Amino acid sequence: MPTTTSTIIRPSADEQRRALLRTARDVADDLAADAIARDQAGGPPADETSRLREAGLLAALTPPGQGHGTDWRTGCAVIQEIAAADSSVGDVLAHHYVHTWSGRFYARHQHASALEAESTREHWLWTGAVRAPAPTENPGGPDLVLTPRGDGYVLGGRRSVDTAVAVADQLVVDAVCTRSGDILVVRIPSGARGLTVEPAHDRLGQRVAGAGTAVLDRVAVTAGQVLGHRPHDDESTAPFTALAEPALRLALCHVGLGVAEGALTEARDISRSTRTDRRPGEDPDLLLAYGELASAAQTATAVVDRATRVMAQALDTGAHLDAEEPAAVAALVATAEAVTSKAALHITARVLELVDAPGLDRFWRNARVLTARRPAAHRLRSIGEHYLNGRHRAMAPFR
Missing domain, CATH: 1.10.540.10 (Acyl-CoA dehydrogenase/oxidase, N-terminal domain)
Structure with missing residues (x-):
């Protein structure tokens, strides 16, 4: 057969x-x-x-x-x-x-x-807070320090973390080695002895994100938990490593777009179902309002999509990335942040004027917390820095 x-x-x-x-x-x-x-x-x-x-x-x-x-x-x-x-x-x-x-x-x-x-x-869940290289370090000294011990280190200090600090399986942070002065990026597994969490209570928005402070008291760090070095400044940063900070900011732009999209969709559905005295399609003022908001959302989406395509290309290039490319990518990300933040705040506030429904305010509160992490002026200065001088300056900690 x-x-x-x-x-x-x-x-x-x-x-x-x-x-x-x-x-x-x-x-x-x-x-x-x-x-x-x-x-x-x-x-x-x-x-x-x-x-x-x-x-x-x-x-x-x-x-x-x-x-x-x-x-x-x-x-x-x-x-x-x-x-x-x-x-x-x-x-x-x-x-x-x-x-x-x-x-x-x-x-x-x-x-x-x-x-x-x-x-x-x-199926690990990751979170963390790795600082971006800055021209000057904290004058009060580093908040996290690694002290060599045997073949590894002992980690001590405190670090604010924006998400899932109490439930993540892996926590990624940077810390200064007390012997060499190098800044090392390490991962700390959940349940590590000496790791405790102080939750952030009564937040205005992003209440379920799980923000808090990781307190590390003589936490043992093995050599295998050291991921690598975080450069001291932009000049010594490898091109691919320079993508770390704008990558997180761009991912958060997509969160901001989601906030705007969710608010607009929920408001639209409420408008359709509750305006029984006059069909929404016959109300010119309502059409104007939703047209304005939809246009703002679509504009932000277009800008973020462009930055996302360019970031994807840079990540695919990997170690062969040109030294000048990260600055151009970061400038696009800063533009995406500026446009998305403005659109998210405007849309989430405006829908509260169009409809009255329980829980709709959560979109504005969430947008407010997301956009407050990096003030608009910092983003615009970064865009101007690249436009005038062809450089990009790190704006905020990588968290």
Whole structure:
């Protein structure tokens, strides 16, 4: 009898991308169903993390590699989808995705690949706060220090973290070595002895993001937990490492777009269902208002999409990145931040004037907290710096 061989047909990259986005939409629908109640309750995002983990989003949102990971543009699309339903969870996912790139930004690629594979296998949630190089260090001294001990170090100090500090599996921070003065980027597993968390209570917005302060008291750090060096200044920063800080800022632009999209969609649905005295399509003032807001959202989307495409190209280039490219990428990201922040604040405030519904204010509160992290003046100065002088200056800590 003739023998037959079975061929395993693997889904194409495009099919995998569509499947991941479908999963993200399903998770977003689930999060939207109780978003108001969870916002009112606050608390660490333990349940939300479980939803992301069970759906496979934590494993999927790692850098693309052999048999695992997600490309930059798809990862940002997933973040925006989740953020439109609950920007706190989008915030968590944005920090997770960017911090899973830490091995590539700061470490040897071989070490990074093994770490990414383990993260995918274990469905780890990442967070952290790595400072951007600055012209002058904190005059009061570093907030985190590494003291050599045996083959490793002991880590001590405090660091503010914007998301999931109490529930993350891996915490990425930078600290100054007391012996060499080098700034090392390290990862701290959850449950490490000496690691405690002080939650940030009564936040105006992003109440479920899980912000807080990591307190590290003589935490043991092995040589394997050291991801690499963080340069002291821009001049000594390798081109690919220079993408770390703008990558997080760009991922948060997608969170901001999600906030604007979620607010506009919810307001539209309310307008459609409650205006029984006059059809929305017949009210010229309402049409004008929604036309203005939709245009603002679409403009911000176009600017962010351009920055996302350029960032994706830079990340794909990797170690061969030209020395001048990171400054151009960072300038585009700063522009995206400026446009997105303005649109998110305007849209989320304006919808409160158009409709009156419980919980709609959460979009404005969330947008306010997101945009307050980096003042608009800093972004505009950075854009001007690049436009006039062809340089980009780091604006804020990488968190």
